[in-house]
Amino acid sequence: VAEDLGLQLPALRERGVRVVSEDRTQYFVLHGQTGHLVTAERIDREQLCPLMEKCMLRCEVIVEEEM
Numbered sequence: 001v002a003e004d005l006g007l008q009l010p011a012l013r014e015r016g017v018r019v020v021s022e023d024r025t026q027y028f029v030l031h032g033q034t035g036h037l038v039t040a041e042r043i044d045r046e047q048l049c050p051l052m053e054k055c056m057l058r059c060e061v062i063v064e065e066e067m
Helices: 007-012
Strands: 017-021 028-030 037-039 060-062
Touching: 017 028
Parallel strands: none
Antiparallel strands: 017 060, 028 037
16 A cells, blocks of 8 residues: 555554545554555455345545645
């Protein structure tokens, strides 16, 4: 994520970068040492998208400080 935003790793913390899902559940977090996007908890597809063939989990990367 740091690379995609064009930031160095320390800038992720300084700018308050975080990942949020549509329903504000924290499914993903940014790993502090690597800047990689990782799952914060188990994601249950059947619970998120019951009876649906395709399932999408939308999320946004929020940067609190100006880019």
